[in-house]
Amino acid sequence: MESVTQERPAAPAPIRSEPVPDSSPSPTPKTGGLMEWFTHWPIERRVLAGFGLVFAGIVVISAISYRNTAVLIENSRLDTKSHELVQLLGSVGEALGAAESGHRRYLVTGDESYLTSYRTVVEQMPEYLRYLRGLTSEGPEQQARVATLEQLIARQLGAEEGAIAQREKHGYEGVRHLALSGAAKKELEGIHRLMTELDSAEQQALRSRVAQSAGSTRNTIALLGLGALLQLVLLASVYFLIHHDVAERRRVATELQSRGELLQAANKELEAFSYSVSHDLRAPLRHIDGYAALLSKAAGEALNDKARRYLQTISDSAKQMGQLIDDLLVFSRMGRQDMLRTTVNLDQLVKTVLHDLRLDLQGRTISWTMHPLPEVLGDPAMLRQVFVNLISNALKFTATRPETKIEIGAVRRNSGEAEVFVRDNGVGFDMQYVNKLFGVFQRLHRNDEFEGTGIGLANVRRIIHRHGGRTWAEGVLGQGATFYFSLPLARSLR
């Protein structure tokens, strides 16, 4: 009979079980057990870790690409400058050449028109030089060359100016030695050499930058390719993680459903079973009792006292078994019955229970200690049964005391739960048998001491468990017992 032996006495649920803190062992990473450690992670954390890695990869690749692109842009800016410089050097060289040959022709002919180029150069040279300085501002070597170039150009122009002045003063004869070779031959050569140096240095820089840009571009492309591959692998593993989890969940759901169906079938069977127990087991008992009574009536005076006692015992046993069957049916019904969930005022409930038990209270000296009780969530009829059973027990096991003391109260242990207790000063019990108290048909006293079938506390436990609460007890042999149960609160205790 599954429903009844559910709480079989051989393996009793621990009474007084305080809520054990959820001690899921925190996985500690060990070398070698890293994979195992990872598989201990919940799916959410694993997926998050996967996406985190993908994100980190994207950040790293973006940073490197950004840096490489910045280098390319900078190189391209420098390239433009270099090209401008090379072009400018050409113009400067050409202008200087034109001015030099013009001034020599003037020295020979004295024709002023030959001095146009020279004058233009003198006028424009500061501008050219400013450009040159600007274009070489980022290379100290080139800057030094430009500075030297400036001095040489100033000296050459100065020498040419001196020659022109002498020609004006002294005529051709005064400058004959200069007219053929030019006024500043040496400077002119230096200028050409320097300009070639500037030009080749700039070309060199250009070539190296082109090589650098090409390398950087190649690196970027390789990095992007590798990154994409890695992301693909990571995303694929995350997909497989999620896919695996979803498949697992689907499997569990299917299994739960089939188990639920099995459970429903088992429940139906159980119902049919308890139905036939209710109907069929009672009939033979009624017959035993009935025929014993008929026999006693029919035989009448012919029976001696012994025979009458035997008949009485047959009858009593049949009645007792009838009571046991009824108790079992009630217990079984407690587990199957639909449960209400309303706010129950326990103070009120206890008052009505005491009123109903008033016949049992007659002729007893009882000192009650009643503490205020909270409102709880539950089924009023079932909770009423709990108090009837506990208070009846308290009355039963204090019957041998000259003065009975019964205390009923509640303590709030944590928010949302109340612990209610019923304490008596009765015969109590030995704590080593505490696990047997709430079992079906478990009794700690002989029937001739205290009567009863031993179903009361089993019903209490079943009702409280269905309410999501716990039951436990404390007792000292000969000094009394306290029975506790916890229930979800309707609202805070006070």
Place this chain on the structure above:
Amino acid sequence: MTTVKPILLAEDNPRDAELALAAMEEQHIADKVVVCHDGAEVLDYLYCRGIFASRQQGNPVVVFLDLKMPKVDGLEVLRTIKNDVNLKPIPVVMLTSSREERDLAQSYALGANAYVVKPVEFHQFITAVKELGIFWGVINEPPPEGSEPIE
């Protein structure tokens, strides 16, 4: 004096039937009791067919009906009685061992006039059967024979 209207007791268990008769005997109404041993027999009696084809016409004053019976069970018999305009007025008392809520609900839904759980204890059983016999067989006024159903 008109013919004594019988009490119909449907009880498949001969011991229960005997115990019930023993109880009725104390009230001297046992001779009014007709015992049927299954649901089919009850219907045969009510429709005057089979072994009851030649019985005196007329409905019983009350039917005591066990729930669990061979062939046709108590609820089936109850349904047949309450769906037949001629049988409908007969008071039907369920007399059963079952305390199941479902049986109670179904019986009343089908139109049972009373529902009595057989007590295990013999004296209580005797008392219950006696009181039932007296109330339904003597005190209660049965519906007039051949009364036209009021639609």
